[in-house]
Amino acid sequence: MNKRIRVLHVAEAAGGVERYLQTLFKYSDKEQVENILVCSQNYNYKKFKELADRVIVLKMAHQINPSSDIKVEKALRKIIKEIKPDIVYAHSSKAGALARIADLGLKNKVIYNPHGWAFNMQQSAKKKEMYKWVEKILAHFCDKIVCISDAEKESALREKICKPSKLQVIYNGIDLEEIKNTVPKTRKELNIPEDAFVVGMVGRLSKQKAPDVFVKAAKLIKQKIPNAYFLMVGDGELRDQIEAMIHNFDLDSSFFITGWVDNPTSYMKIMNVGCLLSRWEGFGLVLPEYMACGVPIVATNVDAIPNVIKNGENGILTEKDQFIKVAKAVTLLEQDKTLAKKIVNNNDKRMFQYSGQRMNQQIKLIYNELKK
Known part of the structure; x- marks a missing residue:
């Protein structure tokens, strides 16, 4: 042997x-x-x-x-x-x-x-x-x-x-088998309205992941999509600052920050859109995880992200720090169900490489x- x-x-x-x-x-x-x-x-x-x-x-x-x-x-x-x-x-x-x-x-x-x-x-x-x-x-x-x-x-x-x-x-x-077998969180246990359009961000609350851009975009999204709800899965050194922004924008009742969790994909499975708004990124492991969960993606056009996401094909790309464009991309996915379905279907075909x-x-x- x-x-x-x-x-x-x-x-x-x-x-x-x-x-x-x-x-x-x-x-x-x-x-x-x-x-x-x-x-x-x-x-x-x-x-x-x-x-x-x-x-x-x-x-x-x-x-x-x-x-x-x-x-x-x-x-x-x-x-x-x-x-x-x-x-x-x-x-x-x-x-x-x-x-x-x-x-x-x-x-x-x-x-x-x-x-x-x-x-x-x-x-x-x-x-x-x-x-x-x-x-x-x-x-x-x-x-x-x-x-x-x-x-x-x-x-x-x-x-x-x-x-x-x-x-x-x-x-x-990524562990496709585990993701497939992960039981989704329910909106009821997270106190999210059943009819909410859930926009999520999975990642550390740090400068790199731009949670501030997510919150600024959320303010605009809420104006266009009144039933929008925002889910941030993660924690980090900017949490106090982000919570203050949410409060100042009067979005407390439409936001939930989970803190660190062992099973982020169980939260992804209830999202209507998943965001990765990084200012720099070596790969973006959350991207194929969103794909495996059948979630349409809005991400920034930085570093390795465009290696994974092709704009308009399997996600929508925006420039970093452009919260207005992020809000427009999310709103488009809510309005254009055909585009959202196309993105999910295209990602289904790409999964083996991840x-x-x-x-x-x-x-x-x-x-x-x-x-x-």
Whole structure:
């Protein structure tokens, strides 16, 4: 019997990365691949104990913190030496840096998945330049960089992060089986009127996901669609600010913010329109989830989103921060039932390319290639 490929995953950022790993582990070939996860305290590690062969929790700071980061690197290096993985798979920029530094000089292969380049975020020019140089330097210390979209690969080539042969695009996969079997929330249990036209946004309440644009658009949508109701699935550092905006716009009775939930697709299934209004986006995992739930999509035309959504074909794209255009797009979908149905039907035909099985097949090919 052939020895299983031992893969040590290192992850600090939760959210989309956490969902990516859940799908990766669920559909992994357990007879051929051994998955060990080193994750931050932000992870639901009890859930991962059921999915991975082993889970190790390390306290990691999200922001750069020299004293904390050095401790994590020392702990990681010790873990790598003890476990002796065939492959270290580092997820997102922070864990990607920590893992590659901790692994220096050790005898294994390294895969890095940025899950969205840090230098594409909205920030100062000085910070962008710093992140570019960090990525260029650390690219020398991994064997493969997995890009989750064509746009992410194009960014790497444009900024000359590494040689083209080191880059490989593998679209994020979602758990189609779980989504199919997810029981929808009922409008009654959420106190949403049965006749409401529900406009939803799933994502962190952070600058990146532009919840402020969603609320501004909601004010205009409510004027055009009196029975509109707005559902925000998620939480984040801007929650107080967003709740204040909702109150100032006199929309309290038409809004519900769920906070963090384990099953966002159960909320998606009651939406009439799903929004992703990101100011920057590495992939937008929520997009194929909306598709799988049969929800027409309004999204921003930034970074990787147009790789997934073609305007007028399987969704409507608007420019970022354009809340008036967002409101017009949502109103159009409410008025034009033929367009909304066309978008849903077109997305039904695209789902396999976003399946967890397909993603795992492609990742496994990289494992086998690196292990030779």
